[in-house]
Amino acid sequence: MRGTKIAKARFGIFFNSLEDARMTQRRNRVKQTRSLEERMAEQAAKLKAMAEQLPAGAEREAILKRARLAETGARINDWLGSPGLPPPE
Structure with a gap:
């Protein structure tokens, strides 16, 4: 998949590879209420x-x-x- 353009239409961001797209994904953060x-x-x-x-x-x-x-x-x-x-x- 290297060299392919992957478009993120919602954000208007274009990546050169799938690896680049994965690097920019945000983690879901959860504030724990219990220990x-x-x-x-x-x-x-x-x-x-x-x-x-x-x-x-x-x-x-x-x-x-x-x-x-x-x-x-x-x-x-x-x-x-x-x-x-x-x-x-």
């Missing part, structure tokens, strides 16, 4: 509830693994934000 720890803990709780609905098997184990990872991430984030805690064991 990362709270969001990860909520995700872990939702995943555990989903796993309870499933019969024993590979899918249930995969969901429980994701829940454990979310809980671990919440604890690590809490540990990183605390100045006086010892490193995890």
